[in-house]
Amino acid sequence: MAAMQPHEIVELALGLSRADGCVVIADEESTANLRWAAPGNKPGGSLTTNGVTRGRRLTVIATVDGAEGTASGVVSREAVVPAEVEDLVRAAEAAARAAGPAEDAQPLVAERPSSPDFTEAPAETSITVFDAFGEALGEAFARAAAQGELLYGFARHEIVSSYLGTSAGLRLRHDQPTGMVEINAKTADLSGSAWVGAPTRDFSDVDVTALHAELTKRLGWGARTVDLPAGRYETLLPPSAVADLMVYLNWSAGGRDAHEGRTVFSTPGGGTRVGDKLSALPLTLRSDPREPGLEAAPFVLAHSTYGNVSVFDNGLPITATEWIREGVLADLVTSRHSADLTGLPLRPAVDNLVLETADQDSAPTLDEMIARTGRGLLLTCLWYIREVDPATLLLTGLTRDGVYLIENGEVVGAVNNFRFNESPVDLLGRITEAGRTERCLPREWSDDFTRAAMPPVRIADFNMSSVSQAS
Numbered sequence: 296m297a298a299m300q301p302h303e304i305v306e307l308a309l310g311l312s313r314a315d316g317c318v319v320i321a322d323e324e325s326t327a328n329l330r331w332a333a334p335g336n337k338p339g340g341s342l343t344t345n346g347v348t349r350g351r352r353l354t355v356i357a358t359v360d361g362a363e364g365t366a367s368g369v370v371s372r373e374a375v376v377p378a379e380v381e382d383l384v385r386a387a388e389a390a391a392r393a394a395g396p397a398e399d400a401q402p403l404v405a406e407r408p409s410s411p412d413f414t415e416a417p418a419e420t421s422i423t424v425f426d427a428f429g430e431a432l433g434e435a436f437a438r439a440a441a442q443g444e445l446l447y448g449f450a451r452h453e454i455v456s457s458y459l460g461t462s463a464g465l466r467l468r469h470d471q472p473t474g475m476v477e478i479n480a481k482t483a484d485l486s487g488s489a490w491v492g493a494p495t496r497d498f499s500d501v502d503v504t505a506l507h508a509e510l511t512k513r514l515g516w517g518a519r520t521v522d523l524p525a526g527r528y529e530t531l532l533p534p535s536a537v538a539d540l541m542v543y544l545n546w547s548a549g550g551r552d553a554h555e556g557r558t559v560f561s562t563p564g565g566g567t568r569v570g571d572k573l574s575a576l577p578l579t580l581r582s583d584p585r586e587p588g589l590e591a592a593p594f595v596l597a598h599s600t601y602g603n604v605s606v607f608d609n610g611l612p613i614t615a616t617e618w619i620r621e622g623v624l625a626d627l628v629t630s631r632h633s634a635d636l637t638g639l640p641l642r643p644a645v646d647n648l649v650l651e652t653a654d655q656d657s658a659p660t661l662d663e664m665i666a667r668t669g670r671g672l673l674l675t676c677l678w679y680i681r682e683v684d685p686a687t688l689l690l691t692g693l694t695r696d697g698v699y700l701i702e703n704g705e706v707v708g709a710v711n712n713f714r715f716n717e718s719p720v721d722l723l724g725r726i727t728e729a730g731r732t733e734r735c736l737p738r739e740w741s742d743d744f745t746r747a748a749m750p751p752v753r754i755a756d757f758n759m760s761s762v763s764q765a766s
Contacts (some may be wrong), residue, residue, distance in 0.1 A: 299377055300318035301351075302414045302468075305460035307377060308355055311384045312462060314391060315365070316358035316403050320598060320608050321458040323417035324350040329426055330449045338483055340447065342419060342429075347422055351375065354598045357387040358403070364396030367606055369599055381532045384582040389743030395609070399600055399632035402548040404610040405463040406480055407594075417456035418470045424452045428476075431503035439480065442511060448478035452498060457596050465610040469592045470672070471646075472496045475736055475745050478508050479696065480510035482517070487709065489513035490696035492535060492736035494745040496588065513675065513697050519708035523762075529671035530757035531664055531701070534735035534749040536677045540690070540719040541580060541650055541679065541749060542740050547688055548618060549603045554637040559688040559720050560627060567639070569626060574622035574723040577653035582645030588734055589746040591646035604644065613643050619723070647746035651732040653748035658731040666704045672757070673699040673706060676738040677715070688718045692739070693756050693763050713759035728753035 299307070301321040308319040330344045354371040368390025372383055428450065439446045452474040459467040473497035481488045491506045532540075553560035553567040560568050584593040595611040597604050608630050617625050626642045634641040652658050665673065675697035681690040691714060698710040730751040737747055 298645040299515065300414070300459075303459045304353060304375070304377070304380065305458050308353070308380050308384050309460055309462060311381050312357065312388070314388050315360045316464040317384075318606060319460045320354040320404065320596060320609070321520050322352045322354075323456045324352075324453065325417070325419040326350070326451065327422050328449060328451045329429065329678040331436075332447045333445035336445060337442045338445055338447065342663055343607075345422060347384065347420070353380070353383060354510050355387040356609070356656065357384070357391040358400070358607075359388070359391040361396065366391045366394040367397045367398035367400070367600070368392070368394055369606060371598060389497070389731055393668040397600070399605040399630060401605065401607040401631045403461050403463040403607065404465060404583045407465055407467065407610060407612070409466040410468040413466045413468045416558055418454045418472075420452050420454045420472070425450060428498045428501055428503060435503050435507040438507060443483045444511065444514065445481040445483065446478060447481070448476065450474070450476040450498070457592070459596060459610055460668045461610060461699070465617035467594055467610055469594070469596065471592060473745055474498055476501055476506075477736070477738070477741070478506055478510060480507075482514055484652050487517040488696045489517070490738070492738055492741065494734055494736045494747070498589075504656055511701075516699050516706045517679065517697065517709035521708045521710050523542055523700070523710050525759050525761045526715060527756040527758050529668070531661065531668065531671060531673045531753045532752050532754065532757075533661055533674065533676070534733055534751055535649065535738050536674050538566055538735050538737035538747040538753055539680060539739045540650070540717075540722065541648060542737050542744050542747065543549050543682075544688065544719040545580070545618060545628075545648055545689060546686070548627050549633070550629040550639045550642070551603060551633035552639050553627055554639070558685055559718065560624065563680040567637070569624050569627060569639070572622055573619060573624055573720060574726060576726055576729055577579065577621040578619060578651050578723065578726070578729060579621055579651060580648065581615065581617045581620040582647050582649065584613050584647070585615070586643055586647055586649060589647040589748060590651070591746055594645050595643050603628045603630045603633050605632055608643065611643060613645055616642050616645060646744070649748045650750060651748070652729045652750060655731060658729065658750065664728060664730055664751055664753060665701055668701045668704060671701050672710060673701055678739050683716065688720050689716060690718065691716050691760070712763040714761045716758050716760040722754060725754055725756065726752045727755050732750055
């Protein structure tokens, strides 16, 4: 592929196809990264690694019509050179002929305007994306050394240019920049730890000074420690923790599974809970591929069929969707196939998620919510989240890098970690206050999902099911 542009590889594969239908996706990936640590556990920090990588993947989806229906075969390979394209195409065709009729078979998407930049070279990142960030990080290292703090973390920036071509005539392209930074600060004796993270498209909006100041504040809160037993506590969840819960909720909101009675969104006896009120507060959970700062692919890019994603839907337009509208379940994720099965509207998954209250102008900040808390807990983040019961979407997981006690409007100390058991759907009905929505990084899911904006929320009785020794 080094001698050919991605769009040329797509055209080559389509030209070689002997199947009844063919979909080709070429993904060109460019990634830059930084890592840092406090060598020898000495206060401060220093860069340990940095670099830039490139990757290429070619996916061919062949469809073969038969008397009983249409079959599909999908084959993806990395670093394919032009001489290997025909072998890949034949492998996809062989896989289609060996398969039975595809349950999700639909006509390939057609009659969409081509992307004007389809024939242009892929976008690239480089280590220069970190120029201003790296300078600010160096200043943070110096402050940390003076304050007796140890800094660890990493930053990553990635751009994936995806080229989609089909035998039905589609020629679409999407460039997806994705950036993130995570920083851990520890006290010199390693007894205290705090975490912050931030998503970004290009690192121009990452305020390292503010992130470090937040870490210093949290380490200061931990100067006093308090042991608390398991139980239900009034708890403030910051945007990152809310994102981890709402992302899992959205991943679990498949229309077909709900219609067939397998999820928390199912109605006893059949059907879905679309139209049910999930929250007394006017909370809206929505996605929009054109959301400012959280832009995502505006059409389906499906490298395989799973759940409510179908390779036959490649190129299908994705539009803004409200999954929960002012507290009421409004939509579930569907492909064309699952929409036909369930009678639900067609709602493809979107690679971003926003939760917000009806009146953002009057919504409080997290600091304002702390100031009006009599006694409760403040979490930093959640991790090791696992599903316990799909029927209720009960999740379990651990707190990490700082649970703090609030008394009379002030944070007075750090608390031991807990294991929690909660359902994000049930939590929606128990939120008593939601703050101002802001872009945030879901810590648990940051490898797969970074485009989120969430408010801090107050839960009257968050279930800390047991004490954890995790730090």
